[in-house]
Amino acid sequence: MSLPATSPQLGNPLATALREAVIAGIIMIGLALPLLGFQLQNQTGGGVALAYRFDWVVIAALIAFFGRFIVALSRPWIAHAFGKKPGSSARTTTEGTGLSGRLTSAHLGLVLGLVALVLPFLPISDRYIVDTATTVMIYVMLGLGLNIVVGLAGLLDLGYVAFYAVGAYSFALLSTTYGLSFWICLPLAGILAAFFGLMLGFPVLRLRGDYLAIVTLGFGEIVRLILINFNALTGGPNGIGGIPRLTFFGLPFANSAPDGGMTFHQLFGIEYAPIHRVMFLYYVIFTLVLITAMVSIRLRRLPIGRAWEALREDEIACRSLGVNVTAVKLSAFATGAMFGGFAGTFFAARQGLVSPESFTFWESAMVLMIVVLGGLGSQTGVVIAAIAVVAVPEFSRDLAHFRMLMFGAAMVLLMVWRPGGIIGTRAPSVVLGRSWRKKLADTVGGT
Known part of the structure; x- marks a missing residue:
């Protein structure tokens, strides 16, 4: 050549x-x-x-x-x-690229899932690696939730951290005040976060673009200021401490139970090790991430998911086709907020303390960066971007000092050379079979 x-x-x-x-x-x-x-x-x-x-x-x-x-x-x-070959049609090239993109993304997601499943048992794994992977999983869950709002529905949300904070504070208040367990508070916190998503959705029904981003940014800041100033409920700047830690069906991960009961290591007859609690937390968030991913995939294939994608492409066309744009927008905000509330609940249970410093605008920007870098609408891309944004700087202190510079450079380079993100291909929600494509082509050709 x-x-x-x-x-x-x-x-x-x-x-x-x-x-x-x-x-x-x-x-x-x-x-x-x-x-x-x-x-x-x-x-x-x-x-x-x-x-x-x-x-x-x-x-x-x-x-x-x-x-x-x-x-x-x-x-x-x-x-x-890599130039276009002579005689190849645009339709054939597009279909081949889409199929290749779907297979590559699916295989890559399967490999990442298998690696995450066995990560705590790998020889190179220690407590720091598992703990860092748990943090990555939290941001993956947040990214999957925001991906519904931004990637599928096309609604730019700069205040997503508000739902994260609602979930964390809901679990903190319910567990410390009423003594409810994590598993009971998890759906309750998700429902409360979804309710706040509906509250945000109503004022922005007529907004789009930059105006929508400004309103959502203000909503996130309003929630943060409420957390700082509402001392009687949220504890003010000090936050809420003494949050109960996760247990294995009531069995604590401790050397000895405070009430003389049985502990986790006594039940399985193994020696006590602090790593047990870290591994349990890792698999809890891993399960939540899998559930979030499967629910997102299922929702995308349902009529509501198709309506989200149609809204992202052209809102005016949606209205002309009779789609209830109000219900579609509210459902997108509520669903994304619910997953953010789930992630906030786990965050509070893991930390044992919540404070307003954990829910600043930087968190919203970081999650949005993960979604954009990974590719709007791509779940595998969200996982890869979360690893790059969260995990890579943790293992190099020199890189951590230039985190913002690296993120800015990555965003610029990605927008120049790959605007669609790391995984830029998105599988269509509805795929016609070959016979249907032939009938459609004959119909169009006949007219």
């Missing part, structure tokens, strides 16, 4: 690649100089001093230079290798 001849309009590919690389290096110097070039350091006698890290700026500029040079130089080969 030979490279196509260079046209006069394109010029010399080497010179073009070098020019683009130089521009990218200069831009990176301008960006990296204020972000990486200076650092404030504490002095021994008090005060701070300004330290210079120009070597970091040079490294960033060289990475941008050589990266852009390689990409620009390999662009003709990539275009020639």
Whole structure:
């Protein structure tokens, strides 16, 4: 396979690649100089001093230079290798890509699920890894819930953390005040969160786009301020402590039961280890994530799921076809909020303490980032994005310092080269068989 001849309009590919690389290096110097070039350091006698890290700026500029040079130089080969073949129809190409995308996404999701199932028993796993994986699972559940609102229904929600907070505080209040267990509070907290989703849905029925985002952002901030200032109910800035921890059907994960009863390790005749509770929490959230994913898949194939996707594509067309847009929007907000409430309930049971600091706008932005990076409407993409956003910085303290810079760069690069997200293909809700496609094609051709 030979490279196509260079046209006069394109010029010399080497010179073009070098020019683009130089521009990218200069831009990176301008960006990296204020972000990486200076650092404030504490002095021994008090005060701070300004330290210079120009070597970091040079490294960033060289990475941008050589990266852009390689990409620009390999662009003709990539275009020639993956270009459209002559004589292939657009319909055939689209159908093949969609089928390949569905198979790849399904297989990848199955592999991720199997790895997550056996993760605590792998030789490399320890308490820190399992605990970090539990945190990733919480964000996966939040991402799946927000994916219903943003990915399927196309409603931009910047206040999703409010439902997360409602679920956490609902379990904290019900368990500490009335002594209800986690399994009883879990559906109650989901119902309360869904009710708050309906409360948010009514004011935004006529809004879309930027206006919808502003209202949902304000709703999230209103809930956070209520949690801070309503001291009699929420404990104010101190939050609510003393939340009962999860037990195995009433058996605590402790060395000895406080009332002289049986504990988890005594029931199974094993030696007590703190890792047992961590593994139990991991499998609880793993089960909740599986249920959330299966319910989301099932809902998408039902008429309500098809209505969500139709609303995302064209609201005016939905109204003209007789779809009750009000009910569709409210159902999307309520369903997504319910899953957020479930995740908040587990979060409160895991931490044993809830406070307003855990439910800031950054949490909403982080969950929305997971949904966008993974691909709107893609469940496997949400899992991959949650691992990249939550887990990767946890295992490298150096990367954790530049988390925001890395996230911003990833969002920019993704929007430029892959706007659909990591898993950009979405399986259609309704797939016609070959005979139906042939009948439809004959009908259209006959008319």
